[in-house]
Amino acid sequence: MDIEKNNIVDNSEILEKVKQQYIKDKIETKARKFDVTIKIQLSQETSDVVEADSEEHAKEIAEQNYWNDVYANELRNSSETDDERYYAQEVIEVMKCPVCEQVYEEFLPQEIHSTDDISERSVNVFFKRVKDYLGATNKA
Numbered sequence: 475m476d477i478e479k480n481n482i483v484d485n486s487e488i489l490e491k492v493k494q495q496y497i498k499d500k501i502e503t504k505a506r507k508f509d510v511t512i513k514i515q516l517s518q519e520t521s522d523v524v525e526a527d528s529e530e531h532a533k534e535i536a537e538q539n540y541w542n543d544v545y546a547n548e549l550r551n552s553s554e555t556d557d558e559r560y561y562a563q564e565v566i567e568v569m570k571c572p573v574c575e576q577v578y579e580e581f582l583p584q585e586i587h588s589t590d591d592i593s594e595r596s597v598n599v600f601f602k603r604v605k606d607y608l609g610a611t612n613k614a
Contacts, residue, residue, distance in 0.1 A: 507565040515557040520548040569604040 522539065526532035539545060570577045579601060 508562045509565050511561040513557075513559045513561070514555060516553050517556050518549040518553045520545050520552055567601075569601055569608065571604045572608070 522536060522545065524532050524535045524539075526535055566579050568577055568579050
């Protein structure tokens with residue numbers, strides 16, 4: 475009787491490991507790619523004492539110094555973020571069939587899905603076939 479209980483415990487441990495690996499594999503296969511654009515607006519301020527003949531001449535010298543990176547360290551140290559925005563757009567791979575020249579997206583269109591959960595999207599079978607064909611013929 476004790477031996478049977480030990481076997482059940484051992485089997486349940488194995489089943490739990492298999493279940494955890496299945497969950498891990500399922501999560502990893504749902505990873506999606508996104509193109510993220512980051513827009514940062516900075517303000518920088520520094521001052522300098524320059525020798526010049528006039529205010530206009532002093533401004534010209536300061537401008538030349540700026541474009542020659544004379545103030546680069548001071549500006550970097552005084553930099554403040556005024557605004558930051560992040561934009562993400564999913565990257566969906568497309569393939570063109572060399573036989574029928576039809577273009578297929580990686581996933582079926584959202585309208586076809588019975589659920590609103592985007593993580594449950596179905597891979598387009600025709601896309602997979604074209605990708606496998608092109609991969610087999612080294613034309614991808």
